[in-house]
Amino acid sequence: MPRPIIVAPSILAADFSRLADEIRAVEAAGADWIHCDIIDGHFVDNISFGPAMVATVGKHTKLPLDVHLMIEHADHYVPRFIDAGANSITVHVEAEAKHDVARTLRQIRDAGRRAGVTLNPATPYEAIESHLAEVDLLLIMTVHPGFGGQAFRADQMAKLQRACAWREAHKANFDIEVDGGINAETAALSIENGANALVAGTSIFRSGDYKTAIREMRNSR
Ligand code: DX5
Ligand code: ZN
Numbered sequence: 536m537p538r539p540i541i542v543a544p545s546i547l548a549a550d551f552s553r554l555a556d557e558i559r560a561v562e563a564a565g566a567d568w569i570h571c572d573i574i575d576g577h578f579v580d581n582i583s584f585g586p587a588m589v590a591t592v593g594k595h596t597k598l599p600l601d602v603h604l605m606i607e608h609a610d611h612y613v614p615r616f617i618d619a620g621a622n623s624i625t626v627h628v629e630a631e632a633k634h635d636v637a638r639t640l641r642q643i644r645d646a647g648r649r650a651g652v653t654l655n656p657a658t659p660y661e662a663i664e665s666h667l668a669e670v671d672l673l674l675i676m677t678v679h680p681g682f683g684g685q686a687f688r689a690d691q692m693a694k695l696q697r698a699c700a701w702r703e704a705h706k707a708n709f710d711i712e713v714d715g716g717i718n719a720e721t722a723a724l725s726i727e728n729g730a731n732a733l734v735a736g737t738s739i740f741r742s743g744d745y746k747t748a749i750r751e752m753r754n755s756r
Pocket of ligand 2: 545570571572603714734
């Protein structure tokens with residue numbers, strides 16, 4: 536049976552001056568999770584927001600908070616995002632993220648939250664495979680992280696296929712999420728290749744009609 540499609544708007548593209556309204560609007564428009572992009576100015580070349588903002592988001596929605604850490608030393612900050620109400624926390628495998636990935640994933644799961652692992656487009660698939668037995672969520676980045684509004688990289692679809700094959704072979708049960716440049720068209724391609732969770736910033740928050748944008752993405756296959 537195919538997995539239900541999850542749509543996770545990334546608030547990085549929301550109007551921060553009306554954040555509570557934006558969150559309520561995407562919830563009413565059919566969003567499943569709220570994706571929070573945490574960027575520290577070290578792991579990638581931009582700065583977004585921290586745990587206090589995640590806690591604020593949580594005050595305005597009942598939806599699960601899907602926290603994507605693009606930061607160094609994730610292990611040091613994980614407890615603060617747990618306190619802030621994160622339901623899932625996804626961490627990067629690149630050496631530049633400067634943490635023991637297996638330990639951080641355990642830390643997240645021990646706190647009763649969903650643990651996610653992710654990799655940049657330039658990082659080979661092999662870098663995540665040894666962690667797949669220990670995750671609830673695998674995120675395949677379809678842009679280099681740091682900024683919304685970049686073009687989707689179809690060359691990452693091979694990673695989706697390999698992760699799907701691994702999941703089947705090992706009878707595992709993690710969600711497979713894509714993030715970066717997702718719209719109705721690239722959602723369809725991602726779903727075809729095995730994704731069931733879609734992160735989208737620009738194509739939702741910069742559209743005039745959140746409900747249509749979310750519906751078109753969900754029903755794109
Ligand atoms: C990239 C972030 C994404 C980003 C997606 O650094 O991880 O979540 O906000 O934005 P769009 O959908 O605009 O590519
Ligand atoms: Zn993200």
